[in-house]
Amino acid sequence: MKLFWIYLFSICDIAGIWEFNQKRAEFDLCKKLPWEDIQLKFAEKVLFTQKYWIIKTFIKQQYPKIAERPSAPLHVSVLNHIKKMCLNFDLNSLSVDYQCPIDSLQVKVIEKVEVIAKVNSIELREECFKVEVNTFIEYGQLLRDAFIRYWTEKNKSGTKMKFELQDTFEIKKRLVTWNGNNFGTIKNNQGRKLNDFEIGASSKYDGI
Numbered sequence: 001m002k003l004f005w006i007y008l009f010s011i012c013d014i015a016g017i018w019e020f021n022q023k024r025a026e027f028d029l030c031k032k033l034p035w036e037d038i039q040l041k042f043a044e045k046v047l048f049t050q051k052y053w054i055i056k057t058f059i060k061q062q063y064p065k066i067a068e069r070p071s072a073p074l075h076v077s078v079l080n081h082i083k084k085m086c087l088n089f090d091l092n093s094l095s096v097d098y099q100c101p102i103d104s105l106q107v108k109v110i111e112k113v114e115v116i117a118k119v120n121s122i123e124l125r126e127e128c129f130k131v132e133v134n135t136f137i138e139y140g141q142l143l144r145d146a147f148i149r150y151w152t153e154k155n156k157s158g159t160k161m162k163f164e165l166q167d168t169f170e171i172k173k174r175l176v177t178w179n180g181n182n183f184g185t186i187k188n189n190q191g192r193k194l195n196d197f198e199i200g201a202s203s204k205y206d207g208i
Contacts, residue, residue: 001041004033008046008055014074015081016058020051050135050171126152126161136175147178 007029012018026033039048047054059066059078066075129152133144151163151174163169 001038003029004038005042008053009058012053012055012058013081015078016055016062017081018053018055020053050132122154122159122161125164129161129163132171133175136172139175139179143179143183144175146183147175150183 004025007025008018009016011025011028022033022035039046045056047056059082063075063078065072066078069075070079130148133148136144139147151161153162154160155162155165163174
């Protein structure tokens with residue numbers, strides 16, 4: 001764990017943000033990493049999103065004078081980067097937190113990660129899966145809902161979901177395949193896929 005913490009500090013950007021890359025990290029460290037254990041271990045120190053890992057205390061440690069000199073060129077660059085990533089920065093506590101504006105989903109955070117760190121129940125894992133899938137807003141809501149229903153089906157013992165039983169599962173690539181195969185879509189009489197607006201506006205599909 002200590003080795004990965006050092007690695008995270010060395011590979012993150014100027015604001016303590018790392019674009020999550022499992023293969024790169026395991027290649028750099030020459031070992032397969034226990035990602036679930038790492039997330040639980042660092043739940044209080046790191047904000048986890050679908051795409052980024054954000055070290056909460058990085059700025060406090062690296063730029064202790066940022067509150068006194070926010071207009072310094074380096075500090076301006078750091079603060080602008082934080083704003084661009086849709087993060088909140090408290091100049092008093094020198095801590096980073098997140099926001100999720102309605103008009104910007106650059107960073108979609110899995111909320112209440114502190115709870116997940118304490119209770120890794122299947123209900124919470126399912127909720128995290130839903131949140132992650134719904135960050136891919138380029139796909140319609142109906143398609144995402146169908147994708148979620150399919151992959152969160154539980155095994156007989158109720159301890160694992162279908163996506164957890166796969167050898168590998170990358171949501172982004174699975175969604176590409178799902179969309180390409182027209183799973184979870186509705187078509188009109190001519191075979192054209194209908195978007196969410198068309199489905200919602202058409203009485204033909206009331207009750208779907």
